[in-house]
Amino acid sequence: MTKEERRATLAVSRRRYAELDGKRAKGGFIDEFCAMTGLSRKRAIRRLNARAARGARRRGHPRKYSMEASRLLARAWRLSGQPCGKLLHPVIATCVGSLRRHGGVDGAAAAEVLRMSASTMDRLLRRAKPLGGRRWGRRDSLAEHRRKIGLKVDVWPGDARMRAGWVEVDTVAHCGGSMAGSFWWTLTCCDVATQWTEMRPAWNRGSHAVCSALGEAFDAMPFHISGVNTDNGPEFLNAHLAREFPWLCPGAVRSRSRPYLKNDNPYVEQKNGHAVRRILGYGRICREEAGGALRELLAAESLWRNLYRATFRLVDKRREGARWVKRFEKTPKTPAQRILDDPGTPSERKAQVLGLLAKNDPVELRHSIDAAYSRLLAILAKE
Secondary structure (H helix, E strand, C coil), rough: CCHHHHHHHHHHHHHHHHHHHCCCHHHHHHHHHHHCCCCCCHHHHHHHHHHHCEEEEEEECCCCHHHHHHHHHHHHHHHHHHHHHHHHHHHHHHHHHHHHHHCCCCHHHHHHHCCCCHHHHHHHHCCCCCCCCCCCCCCCHHHHHHHHCEHHHHHCCCCCHCHHHHHHEEEECECCCCCCCCEEEEEEEEEEECEEEEEEECCCHHHHHHHHHHHHHHHCCCCCEEEEEEEECCCCCHHHHHHHHHCCCCCEEEEEEECCCCHHHHHHHHHHHHHHHHHHHCCCCHHHHHHHHHHHHHHHHHHHHHHHCCEEEEEEEEECCCEEEECCCCCCCCHHHHHCCCCCHHHHHHHHHHHHHHHHCCHHHHHHHHHHHHHHHHCCCCC
């Protein structure tokens, strides 16, 4: 069948289809037409429909505003700082008048823009907005940053437990059971191999506070940091920390724990209870002026634990049947002793630890801890 024959057959079939009355009669005719032409049923209905023969028309309500009016509205919207329709509507007359004074504005389009409502402006500005008219969302989302950071199980080497420089980081909330309002957090950094632990306060877990606390903690660690593992909290997965991390830890690898698996960060989770909660408890610390005493207390406590508090280090862990078998060091050591005994630690780092041991005394350090704790309690006791 030639093209002209198909066109003639379609014209005759369309007239016959229009004369039919009733669903059964039209259905039978469509079956015959599909068998003759090989078209699908939906396509055949569109071909036989008389509206399709007249050409495609725009569905819905006819256009009320011209394209010139839409372009003028977009110019006025950019001139006023790209606000929403409710904020643009009160000042649209001023913006359009200014554009007309500078020339190049059609009077009819200006009249159309001045008749628009706020909702109409939002609808016509959908294509001009950066997100295509969709609602503004968090472009800096947690999911976006999670995709950029590898998991600890994939990034960390198998011998990370025996090499200084692989650090786990976490935060502890001093909220007293209620997350409402402002309060202090403690940021804890723990080296897996040496158990060197640094604790610093952070007000409200903000990006600037967390980066400052991380910088203080990393500077206090007497070894090069090779990797940092955190959980999936928003204080760690954000653009601010992603931008500042190369400056805080040059050359270090970032990783994160798997969601809802605390055991991916076991060493720092243990320090959260054994170090932070044992000092500060579970009460609420919500006075901003307590930051100085809190920072002094945590820094002194961290130094005392690193220099004079011996711990057992986990050497090996394996599963036998339904239970885990753990093997610890036979002789406990302080984190400072582990650094001094590590053959891979540079001599300048060992000299830094020896300097800390020579400069500090356990009794004097304990007195400074007690004094800072007393000042903190006095601040929290104020009405």
